[in-house]
Amino acid sequence: MWMMEIGSLLRRLAIMMWNVGSLLRRLATGGGRGHEPIPRWEEEREAMRAAAKGFKKAAFSHVHAKNWREAALAFDEQAACDLKLGDELSAASALLHSAKCYVWIHDEDQGAISATKFALDKAVALSVKTNDLEIAAMSCEELAELYVEQRELQTALDFYEKAADYYGSDRHSWKCRFEANRLRYLLDNQETYRRSSEPNCRSQLYEVFATGIM
Secondary structure, three states, X not given: OHHHHHHHHHHHHHHHHHHHHHHHHHOOOOOOOOOOOOOHHHHHHHHHHHHHHHHHHHHHXXXXXXXXXXXXXXXXXXXXXXXXXXXXXXXXXXXXXXXXXXXXXXXXXXXXXHHHHHHHHHHXXXXXXXXXXXXXXXXXXXXXXXXXXXXXXXXXXXXXXXHHHHHOOOHHHHHHHHHHHHHHHHHHHHHXXXXXXXXXXXXXXXXXXXXXXX
């Protein structure tokens, strides 16, 4: 319980820092006599960095408290700050964390599924743009698993193949290729084997490939 309260407090502090940044955008800054004024953009960036850091701390506090909805929202807010700072790599990472939090509340709120897809799609785009292929691969793999749950198998197959490409020679690439091939086999043969009335080696093989998907 106390972890949840700490997370909420940190999030409120981060929002305060965000508001400070917004206020600084509206106010002119100046220094005392004999001192150079502090550039407004520098103060804004410092406030935004503090806000991003605060949202990140709040998010992980909510994660430890298993308060997934608040954690996801805090990661989203961190990503928004990171984007304003031009740190697209950090934003992509925050969005991936956000999506993983939304996964925990799918059964409670179907709207979380759309939020997960949006966060992961954005994470893929940002990580590819910054050439962080590991985050791109992880995001594609998460999307593939989500589409399997939604029984959108062709889309899941496509994302597994993208994930494998982004992983490159990483050992995770083999796993994604295997899942993609399993889905391809399932899609190519499901109608044929479902109509088969006699069990045989081929239909048994189909069942093995389909295990965990259908």
